[in-house]
Amino acid sequence: MNRRFHTIGTFVVAVLATWLATSCSRKTESAPPAKPTAFGAAIIESSGGKQFAQTGALLPQPVVVQVNDEQGAAVAGALVEFAAVPGVTFDPASALTDSSGQVTTNVSLGGMAGRYQLVASTTDKSHKKVELKIEEIALSYQQTLGRRLNDQYCERCHNPESTVERVSNYDNLEIKPHPFTEGDTLNKISDADLTAIISYGGPALNKSALMPAWGNTLSKSDVQALISYIRAVSDPPSRQAGPVYAESGIKHPTSWPFSGLVKPSYTDASFPAGQGTEPDTTGHNRLPPLGKQLATTSMRQSTFWPFSAALNGLILKKVYAFTQAQYDGEDPGFDRHDGSDFPFEHDLLAAKGRQCHA
Amino acid sequence: MKQKFTSIWQKLFGDSVRAFGVVSVIFLASLAIAPAKNFFSEWRHYQHGYLKTIRNRSDANTLQRHFKPGIQQIWLPELGVVDRCTSCHVGLKEPSLTDVSIQPFRTHPVIPHKTDQFGCTICHRGQGAATTVAEAHSSTLAWEQPILPAKYIESSCGECHRGPLPGTPVLNEGRRLLSRYGCVNCHTVKLPDGSTVKASDDPPSLSHIADKTTREWVYAWLKDPQAYSVSATMPNFKLSDDDARDISAFLIANSTAVPGDSATLSAKPAADPSAGPSLYGESFCASCHAVQNAAGNVVGGDVGPELTRIGSKVKPEWLQGWLKNPRIYDPGTAMPHYRFNDPQVATLSGLLLAKADSDLLANVHLDAATPEQIAHGKRLVSDYGCASCHEITGIKKPENFAPELSRIGSKSITQLIFLPGMPHTLPDYLAGKIKQPRAFSPNLRMPQYSFTPAQIDALTTALLALNERSTTLPPSLAVPATPDSNYQPAGKAGKLMTDLACFSCHRINGRGGDMAPDLTWEGSSVQREWLVQFFKNPGTLRPALIRRMPRFNLTDSEITELTDYMMTVYQSPAVDRDSMPLSGYSQGEVELGKQLFYGKYSCQGCHILDTKTDKGYIGPTLTHVGSRLTAAWIYQWMKNPQALRPGTVEPNRAMTDEDAHALTAFLISQKGGAPQEVAKK
Secondary structure, eight states: OHHHHHHHHHHHHHHHHHHHHHSOOOOOOOOOOOOOSOOOSEEEEEEOOSOEEETTSBOSSOEEEEEEOTTSOBOTTOEEEEEOSTTOEEESSEEEOOTTSEEEEEEEOOSSOEEEEEEEEEEOTTSOEEEEEEEEEEEOHHHHHHHHHIIIIIHHHHOOOOOSSOOOOGGGOSSOOOOTTBHHHHTTSOHHHHHHHHHHOGGGGTOOTTSOOOTTTSOHHHHHHHHHHHHHHOBSOOGGGOOOSOOOOSOOOSSOTTSOSSOOOOOTTSSOOSOSOOOOOSOGGGSOHHHHHHHHHHHHHOSSHHHHHHHHHHHHHHHHHHHHHHHHHSOOOOOOTTOOOOOOOOOHHHHHHGGGGO | OHHHHHHHHHHHHSSHHHHHHHHHHHHHHHHTHHHHHHHTOHHHHHHHHHHHHHTTSTTHHHHHHHOOOSOOOEEEGGGTEEEOGGGTOTTTTOGGGGGOOSTTSOOOOOOSSOHHHHTTHHHHOSOTTOOSHIIIIIOOSSOSOOOOOGGGTHHHHHHHBOSOOTTOHHHHHHHHHHHHTTHHHHSOOBOTTSOBOOOOOOOOOOTTHHHHBOHHHHHHHHHOHHHHOTTOOSOBOOOOHHHHHHHHHHHHHHOOOOTTSOOOOOSOOOSSTTHHHHHHHHTTGGGTOEEEOTTSOEEEOSSSOOOTTGGGTBOHHHHHHHHHOTTTTOTTOSSOOOOOOHHHHHHHHHHHHTOOOTTTTTTOOOOOOOHHHHHHHHHHHHHTTHHHHSOBTTBOOOSSOSOOOTTGGGOOGGGOOOOTTOOSSHHHHHHHHHHOGGGSOTTOOOOBOOOOHHHHHHHHHHHHTSSTHHHHSOGGGOBOOOOOOOOOOOHHHHHHHHHTTGGGTOEETTEEOSSSOOOTTHHHHBOHHHHHHHHHSOOOSOTTOSOOOOOOOOOHHHHHHHHHHHHHHSOOTTOOTTSSOSSOOOHHHHHHHHHHHHTTSOGGGTOOSSTTTOOOOSSOOOTTHHHHBOHHHHHHHHHOHHHHSTTOSSOOOOOOHHHHHHHHHHHHTOOOSSOOOOOOO
């Protein structure tokens, strides 16, 4: 009798322990921000606002902000933190201003096309937050294609600014074309009208013949791509370009008891941009794929999951130990032509804990 | 405690009937687990959310009609696709949901492929058959390919599309960098079609380096190439002082002389201090060579090396020999043989030698090299694989010096060693390795490159495209790249074109640079007399262009040779240049053409025909077009410019024969009175 209760007790404890061990929540640890040595009163944008980049890509220029005091003089050593919707990454996400009062950060936008609002903030002397909002635009595939067409065909006349490589033709034209950022005018023109002007030239809508017909040069999808680009960059934003992407989205089931042992670790970023995974220094990722698959699929496919989970926890441990031991016996075949070696730890508990943040 | 358990046990299983009842209840409860698990599944939660989201929309009825409950699946056996992503991503194919910014309900952005034909995981990776978010998106435990971060998404395009695509700038740039920075000199990259990626960095031969520069410069360069030139593609090998000393000793000792590659001039540089810069400008050196300006920006082309500190590098006699004829020292150089006369060489070398940086070599003091140092230097040169890129006398180009990267995009992360704090994904590993190779081990031989973050992303994208699946996809899906052309013009003219390095800027029959116009059909396009005059004095045709054809000081016989060859060989089958006369059009036609030019087609927006009224900066100036182009070419160009020169900016106006004929008549009458003036920028 005594022994049986012992066994049951052990079993219950084992189930609970496995449950706890496998349902540990993922926490992303970020380095604590540096301590500010000074405080400013205002934060202003130096450069890097209103840029376009492909979804997920780095902005071509870094974003530079400056912290000023009440008199408008630059403040060195003030802490600036950058924030945006999940999916946007900053490198660095927070920093102290340099001797000229500035902080430079490389920004990559999220995986969805649209307008992104970045918030740079600093604290003033009374620990009140001072914020600066910067807008950036992420272009979808179609808009990127449109941008390329714009660069090749349209921009020479439609962009009044010249660059080293391209002298603008804008000033040479008797009737000035609309820059594509001119949302006040372009937003009022329907897609159908824009298509007509691009395909059949200005005269199609009783406008100047200086706008030639492109319908025989550009395909229909090219024209659509161009229009989607024009809509994306217009200022004020065009309705068709979609809203500013800043909604938090649908509530995702964060603690979901019935979805198996692998808990969803899903964020609104929709496509994890490679950040947020916990650093793993244990080396247990050396487990061969077969062992992993065995270990996890057997766990999921069982209907009697609460029981099988506990069993599998034990099986998993065995599988890990076995495969790891096998693996250590061989040369793993790394590109180690320098002959150096790397230390490994074989922390099995950590290996099990890894399930949550795989 | 013990008593309590005993009594509970007694109550539940005390007699057989009660035990049977209790076991039955447990059995029934466990039977209910499977349906319950199904009922509370994640995808059901999202589908409920979707229905709630669309309920109050104006197009709710349409959306609801399109909505199919339950697990959805795209099954494409030939691609190995079993994608259930659409179970949660319900609104993927609803174009009206573009204003919905919450996931998983957003509509998919417009792409050239249909999800029904390709599924989702072909591009996004991840585990398609999974029905929970964590397993589908980020499981690396059971699945080697977690979902691809958006910034690398173009790598998936590269699995089928082997050449550059207009919609994938990042992938194109990454592939270019792989060649341009010589990555493929050490790492073999075999493409699925069996070809090997070739390097395009053209590193100089080191076999005759002592003719060109000093040991001190070699030492400083080896220590930090970017200190000499910020745009240098040579990576930093982080050599110790002793290693750099020994390598420089070996390279100089190993160097052999090339007869005739240096020159001592009797001519003096021009006295006028502005002569140098103006010759530099007239020769359009800046089209290929960059110079760092006072603000630190590198301005100029990247075909040749940066010249900011050239005076600290080269020996004056070598530079003069090089300017006289670069092909003696390096027969394969992209630099044209300019045919400068001695005073010009003296002037130009005077200008270049003044571009020196006294700080660069100020602290370099090297004693005479000992044989031990030279031997050690030779060993280091072999160890670091210098000969993978550079030609060095006596050292063979090592084979398979670095790991092959042909399938790097599907490297299992179990075979990778991550740095502490680094996310365990293949893209992060690749980016980390490119960014700081020696962080993985100080003994690694891979050097430190100076890539920008955007370049690292581009390279990672290009590497991820080199994966297993690109070889296993059905061959019908592969879109091959345009094969490299190794076109070489024949005969004396061909030799002359090599000597002048025409292909560094011009493209002919698919080979050559893109800086200057494609000359494939130049013989059909221009009139002979114009071409002769152009070689003698290349004016500019496009007012807004900053890169122009330099003057090569060709002799008359050389010009005749080149002109004859181009007029005979470079003819388009679509244009018979003798089919239309160069004059003799009726006044009515010319007048009609003028009206069309300024009215219906408004050509003055881009072209200058009358310098007093027209201002267009985009197309070539047309004041002398009647003595430049052939009438047949103008006519065909009016009909369809892209057919003659693909990618040209001029829109195809689909002109009627009459309009094209009238415009041809008008344009061919524009002979231009005075000789063409060189337009000023």
